[in-house]
Amino acid sequence: MPATPFRFFDVRVLRAQRLSPAMVRVTFVGDDLSAFVSGGRDQRFKLFLPHPGQDAPVLPADLGDGWFAAWREMDPAVRAVMRTYTVRDQRRDPDEVDVDFALHTGDHAPAGATDGPASSWARTARPGDRAALLGPVEEDNGGVDFRPPPGTDWTLLTGDETALPAIAGILARLAPDAPAKVWIEIPSAEDAQPLPTKAAADITWLVREGARTSPVLDAVRAADLPPGTPYAWIAGESAAVRTLRRHLVDDRQFDRKAIKFTGYWRQGVTEDDLIAEIA
Ligand SMILES: Cc1cc2nc3c(=O)[nH]c(=O)nc-3n(C[C@H](O)[C@H](O)[C@H](O)COP(=O)(O)OP(=O)(O)OC[C@H]3O[C@@H](n4cnc5c(N)ncnc54)[C@H](O)[C@@H]3O)c2cc1C
Incomplete structure (x- = not known):
């Protein structure tokens, strides 16, 4: 890094x-x-x-x-x-x-x-x-975390609306025809955006419509994932991110080192509280 x-x-x-x-x-x-x-x-x-x-x-x-x-x-x-x-x-x-x-x-x-x-x-x-x-x-x-290792065959991206800017930036830079499975959680269908990419990206929008729980985990659990070596980038609410990471490691046998996971916010906690915790 x-x-x-x-x-x-x-x-x-x-x-x-x-x-x-x-x-x-x-x-x-x-x-x-x-x-x-x-x-x-x-x-x-x-x-x-x-x-x-x-x-x-x-x-x-x-x-x-x-x-x-x-x-x-x-x-x-x-x-x-x-x-x-x-x-x-x-x-x-x-x-x-x-x-x-x-x-x-x-x-x-x-x-x-x-x-x-x-x-x-x-x-x-x-x-x-x-x-x-x-x-x-x-x-x-060092402020760029999306770094798939050499040998990556395909990319998994998940996030909520706070991670949408990052997912847009990642998709814009993925290599032409690079396979990617993408799940993005948004509050309403109107929050979906065009995401220009040359990658072979399969993008699924998951609309929460007032629900407090994250639909990403169920969507990924139910998905058929491509063969080959994956790299996962997951961001969003901290608890949802941790649960999804556990699923990828425990149930899908992803290599831990091939998962970049970041809590972008935590339910009920401000960023000041988070800074105070780690400082
Ligand atoms: C690396 C990184 C990149 C990020 N990039 C973006 C970005 O580009 N765009 C973006 O919008 N956010 C982004 N975030 C998330 C953003 O920093 C947090 O959502 C932050 O808490 C917002 O600050 P605030 O002052 O609005 O709320 P805070 O004062 O931090 O929190 C107030 C309350 O709102 C809750 N809360 C925080 N975020 C959300 C949310 N999204 N939905 C519902 N409740 C929430 C908290 O739990 C708390 O109860 C990023 C975070 C990280 C770590």
Whole structure:
């Protein structure tokens, strides 16, 4: 795994579009975004947002190597909200970065769902709103996790709407005719998107329509999987991801090392709580 050459970028919203009931695409611009270099696929980065009432995210004065310790020392009510997101797309001339935000509440969400600071911010984002990105400056960087080993015959991808930007990026980069089985869980049928790819991808959309449980596990359990050596990339709600990984290892005899699994969020727990757990 390469190192993570990341740096901070000041950005502002160029536009915010509601793509579908549960998804908002925010396009960021910034004076030095020419130095932001996405590795594509599931490229992740850290997003820093202002609290309501602040006009810009409040970051430590020194953004060198010690920034994280300095950020943790700051008052949580004042310091920028930090969240993890995926580069949905990057364009040059002019330099623009798209980020797709899943909204947690709405007509198709389960009862009791709540938005958090980031999804709330995206819901009301307007041109000129300020944010900061901690993002890559080299294409080969440690923020890309989709790395099938040599000898992979086919790819299995699963995720919910938070993983849809990453799955879109992975599909865009898969080799022509590479076999892929893909299951994507979305709140409503209107949240499905075109996913351009040259791969031989068999894509199944699974609509939750207010259900709290994840339909991905049942779909994969019932599936006929292709022969040959698989590589699996699975993301979404943490408990659902863990259960699916167990199924692939225990019931389908996938090699553990050929599974990249990432909890993108955890039911009832904010990303601040998750950071506090590991810090
Ligand atoms: C590597 C990585 C890449 C990611 N990329 C994206 C991306 O491109 N787009 C994207 O939308 N998300 C992405 N996520 C997920 C995103 O970081 C989380 O959903 C995050 O919790 C959202 O922050 P928030 O402030 O809105 O909610 P938080 O304050 O963190 O949480 C508030 C409440 O909402 C719940 N919650 C969190 N996410 C969801 C959800 N999706 N649906 C329902 N309830 C939820 C939490 O359990 C909590 O109860 C990614 C996560 C990781 C680790």
